[in-house]
Amino acid sequence: MLKELFTQARVASRTLARANRNHALNAIKKHLAAHIPEILKENSIDVENERQKGTSAALVDRLTLTEKRMEGILEAIDQVIALPDPVGRVLEGWRHPQGMQIEKVTVPFGVIGMIYESRPNVTVDAAILCLKAGSAVILRGSSNALNSNRALVKAMREGLKEAGLNENAISLIDSTDRSSVTELLTARGFVDLVIPRGGAGLINHVVQNAKVPVIETGVGNCHLYVHRDADLNSALKILMNGKTQRPGVCNALETLLVDQEIASAFLPRAVKALRDAGVEVRGDEDTQMYAPGVVAATEEDWSTEFLDLIIAVKVVKGLDEAINHINTYGSQHSEAIVTESLKAAEQFQNEVDAAAVYVNVSTRFTDGFEFGFGAEIGISTQKMHARGPMGLREMVTIQYRIRGEGQVR
Amino acid sequence: MLKELFTQARVASRTLARANRNHALNAIKKHLAAHIPEILKENSIDVENERQKGTSAALVDRLTLTEKRMEGILEAIDQVIALPDPVGRVLEGWRHPQGMQIEKVTVPFGVIGMIYESRPNVTVDAAILCLKAGSAVILRGSSNALNSNRALVKAMREGLKEAGLNENAISLIDSTDRSSVTELLTARGFVDLVIPRGGAGLINHVVQNAKVPVIETGVGNCHLYVHRDADLNSALKILMNGKTQRPGVCNALETLLVDQEIASAFLPRAVKALRDAGVEVRGDEDTQMYAPGVVAATEEDWSTEFLDLIIAVKVVKGLDEAINHINTYGSQHSEAIVTESLKAAEQFQNEVDAAAVYVNVSTRFTDGFEFGFGAEIGISTQKMHARGPMGLREMVTIQYRIRGEGQVR
Structure with missing residues (x-):
C-alpha cells in the first residue's frame, strides 16, 4: 500500500x-x-x-x-x-x-x-x-x-x-x-x-x-517524403541524417516515401548511400524495381518504429498519397517533406497530423534543447x-x- | 460497431x-x-x-x-x-x-x-x-x-x-x-x-x-471562507449570491467556513438570511451554538455538491484550517475568501488548489461568458x-x- x-x-x-x-x-x-x-x-x-x-x-x-x-x-x-x-x-x-x-x-x-x-x-x-x-x-x-x-x-x-x-x-x-x-x-x-x-x-x-x-511520450514512427520538386542533394542529406545519425531515438526516420516522378533519379542513389552506411532497406515493389536487391517490405514494416539501422521505402504517386500514408501509419511525432514547391510545403504542413512538421529540415531536431526550451521531460505524441x-x-x-x-x- | x-x-x-x-x-x-x-x-x-x-x-x-x-x-x-x-x-x-x-x-x-x-x-x-x-x-x-x-x-x-x-x-x-x-x-x-x-x-x-x-468538467463543491478581517456586509452579499442566485449550477456555493473570531457577529445574521431565503443550514457544533436550531452537519456533507438550497457551515480557527478544509473536501472548481487583509488574500490564492480562486467576489463568476471567452464547452476541474x-x-x-x-x- x-x-x-x-x-x-x-x-x-x-x-x-x-x-x-x-x-x-x-x-x-x-x-x-x-x-x-x-x-x-x-x-x-x-x-x-x-x-x-x-x-x-x-x-x-x-x-x-x-x-x-x-x-x-x-x-x-x-x-x-x-x-x-x-x-x-x-x-x-x-x-x-x-x-x-x-x-x-x-x-x-x-x-x-x-x-x-x-x-x-x-x-x-x-x-x-x-x-x-x-x-x-x-x-x-x-x-x-x-x-x-x-x-x-x-x-x-x-x-x-x-x-x-x-x-x-x-x-x-x-x-x-x-x-x-x-x-x-x-x-x-x-x-x-x-x-x-x-x-x-x-x-x-x-x-x-x-x-x-x-x-x-516518445513513440516515433517518422517519415521523410521526397517530393517531385525536391532538391535531391538536400533530400539525400536529410535522409542520411534522419536514419543514421542516431537511429535509436524517437525522432529518427523509419520510412522514406519517394515521389514516382523522381524515383528513378533518387532511389538508386539513396539506396546505395543507405547500404553503404549499413542500413537494411525494405521496399515496396516499385522500390525493388528502381533499386534491385532490396528486401520486400511487409505491411507491418509501415507501422514499425525500428529504432535501428533499418528503413522502409515506398514509391508514392504524389503528395496526397504521401500525406495519407503518413496519417495512416505515423505516430504523430515528426514528419518531413523535401520540396522547392511552396504549394506542396503548405499542403504538407496543413494536412499532416503530427507534433512537428518539417520542410527541408531533418526530423532529428524535434527536441526540447534544439527547440530552445533548455530542458525536456519527454516528447508528447x-x-x-x-x-x-x-x-x-x-x-x-x-x-x-x-x-x-x-x-x- | x-x-x-x-x-x-x-x-x-x-x-x-x-x-x-x-x-x-x-x-x-x-x-x-x-x-x-x-x-x-x-x-x-x-x-x-x-x-x-x-x-x-x-x-x-x-x-x-x-x-x-x-x-x-x-x-x-x-x-x-x-x-x-x-x-x-x-x-x-x-x-x-x-x-x-x-x-x-x-x-x-x-x-x-x-x-x-x-x-x-x-x-x-x-x-x-x-x-x-x-x-x-x-x-x-x-x-x-x-x-x-x-x-x-x-x-x-x-x-x-x-x-x-x-x-x-x-x-x-x-x-x-x-x-x-x-x-x-x-x-x-x-x-x-x-x-x-x-x-x-x-x-x-x-x-x-x-x-x-x-x-x-463540472463537478463543483465550492466554498466561501469569511476571514476575521472580512467586511461582513460584503460577506453576506457574496454568500447569498453564491448559494441562492442559481443553486443548481456547479459554481454555486456548497459550504460556508467562518473564522471563529467573527463567528458570533456573522453567523446569526448569515443563518437568518439563509433561512429566510429557504436554505436548509447544516452546521458543525460551533455553528449550532451561534445559531440555535441548525441541523448537525455530517462528515458526508463536507464533500457533497448539494446543487440545491442546502448549505454546510463550519467554524474554523483561522486561514490555515480553512485552506486545509478546502484542499481536503473541495473539487478544485471555485473557492472564495472575503477579507480586507492583503496577507490573507495572498495566502489564500497561493495555497488553495482550485481552477478559480476569488477574493471578495462571488464564485458564481466562474463561467466562459463572464470571463469574456464568448463561449464555453464546459468547466474543467x-x-x-x-x-x-x-x-x-x-x-x-x-x-x-x-x-x-x-x-x-
Whole structure:
C-alpha cells in the first residue's frame, strides 16, 4: 500500500510553489556530488546483476553510471537552475465589466508520477525538473536499476532536507512489484499527472491502465517524403541524417516515401548511400524495381518504429498519397517533406497530423534543447496539454485569480 | 460497431481546418430554423415519454424545447460565428541557431467525442463549438432525448452539406445502448478527446472507463471562507449570491467556513438570511451554538455538491484550517475568501488548489461568458490542457512547423 507515500508527497507539494527551489536544486547537486562513490557502487551491483542475466551490452550500457556520466548529470542541474521559474507567470490579465481583475497565473501541477525504464539518469533528470516546476515527484524506475535509484534518491532527499524543504518532495517507489505501477496509475486525488518514459510497451501499458491523467511520450514512427520538386542533394542529406545519425531515438526516420516522378533519379542513389552506411532497406515493389536487391517490405514494416539501422521505402504517386500514408501509419511525432514547391510545403504542413512538421529540415531536431526550451521531460505524441517537446513551461497548470470588492451576479 | 462512424468522422475532420467554417455555421443555423416545427414535434415525443415515466418536473423542463429556446439556440450560433477563429493562430515563432524558422501554430484536435445528459440544447452547442474549432464531433446524448437529438443532428448535417462540407463532421451515436459509450471511450486512434458533460456519476463513469484523453468538467463543491478581517456586509452579499442566485449550477456555493473570531457577529445574521431565503443550514457544533436550531452537519456533507438550497457551515480557527478544509473536501472548481487583509488574500490564492480562486467576489463568476471567452464547452476541474472555463481557445491543440534549407544535426 503506497497510500502513505502518496499522502506525504501531496503534503510536500503544498509548500513547493513558494519555496526557494533553486536553492534546493543547488543542495541536491552538492549531495549527489558528495555521494558519487556510493552511487557508483550501488550502480555496479545493478550492472553486475544484468551481466549475469546475460542482458545485451547495449542495455547494460544504458544502465551504467560512470564518473563522467555523473558529471553530466550534475551539469544538467546547473542548466535547470539557470532556467526561468515556470511557476507564477501571469500569462494574461484583464478586467471584468463589473470591475474585478482576472489573472491567469501558472501554478504547479501538484504531484507528478514518473514511470520509466532502466536509465538511472532519468531518476535525477525527472526529479529536478519536477522540483523546478514546483511539483512533488513520485519515481517508479525499473527494477534492474533499483539499487542505483535508491542511492540517487537518498542523496537528493538529503539535499532537500539541507535546504529546509520537505524531503517527500522527491520519493521513490521502492518496489519491483508491478502492482505498485497499477497503484500509481489509479491514485486519483493523490497524483495529478503521470508521465511514462520508455518504449511502446510501457507507454501502452500506462495508457490502458491509468485512471489519472497521462501524457504519452516518445513513440516515433517518422517519415521523410521526397517530393517531385525536391532538391535531391538536400533530400539525400536529410535522409542520411534522419536514419543514421542516431537511429535509436524517437525522432529518427523509419520510412522514406519517394515521389514516382523522381524515383528513378533518387532511389538508386539513396539506396546505395543507405547500404553503404549499413542500413537494411525494405521496399515496396516499385522500390525493388528502381533499386534491385532490396528486401520486400511487409505491411507491418509501415507501422514499425525500428529504432535501428533499418528503413522502409515506398514509391508514392504524389503528395496526397504521401500525406495519407503518413496519417495512416505515423505516430504523430515528426514528419518531413523535401520540396522547392511552396504549394506542396503548405499542403504538407496543413494536412499532416503530427507534433512537428518539417520542410527541408531533418526530423532529428524535434527536441526540447534544439527547440530552445533548455530542458525536456519527454516528447508528447498526444494532443492534450503538451504536444511535441515538453519543457518546463508545459510542466505547470494554470489558475484564475480574481480580486474585487464584493461583486456578485 | 461504431468503427465505420468513427472512421467517417476522422475523414471529415481532415478537411475542416481550412474549410469556411463560419459559412457552414450560417447554413446550419438556416437549416435548424427551417426545421423548428419538426424538431419541436420530435422533442414532444421525448417529453411525453418522460412524463409517462413520472420523471420530475424539473428534469422534464430541462428536456423541453420551445420556440423561444430554439431562438436562443440560433442566437448562440451567431455569437459563435462572431468569435475569432481559434485555428491557425501563430502563438510563437523563433529562429533556430542553424537558421530555420520554428512556429507554434494552433491546429484542430481532430475528432472530439461529447457524452452528455438530457438537455438537447447541448447537442447544438457542442456541435457548433467543435465545428468552429475545426474538429469533427461525435455526439452521445442521453437516451431520453434521442428523438430530439436525431432531428437536431439531421438539420445540422443538411447545413453542412449545403455549405459543401462533409456531413460526417457532425454525427450522432444513434443508440441507447450503454456499450456505445464504452466504444466511444476506448476508440484510441479514432477519437482525440472526449468531453463529458453531466453529473458526478457520468463524469466518474467516463474517467474510470476511458482509454482516450478526457477533460473532466463540472463537478463543483465550492466554498466561501469569511476571514476575521472580512467586511461582513460584503460577506453576506457574496454568500447569498453564491448559494441562492442559481443553486443548481456547479459554481454555486456548497459550504460556508467562518473564522471563529467573527463567528458570533456573522453567523446569526448569515443563518437568518439563509433561512429566510429557504436554505436548509447544516452546521458543525460551533455553528449550532451561534445559531440555535441548525441541523448537525455530517462528515458526508463536507464533500457533497448539494446543487440545491442546502448549505454546510463550519467554524474554523483561522486561514490555515480553512485552506486545509478546502484542499481536503473541495473539487478544485471555485473557492472564495472575503477579507480586507492583503496577507490573507495572498495566502489564500497561493495555497488553495482550485481552477478559480476569488477574493471578495462571488464564485458564481466562474463561467466562459463572464470571463469574456464568448463561449464555453464546459468547466474543467482537472489540470491538464484546460482548467476552469474551457472556451474555443482551449478546444484546439498545437503543431510545431519548421522550415529550412536542408538543415541536419
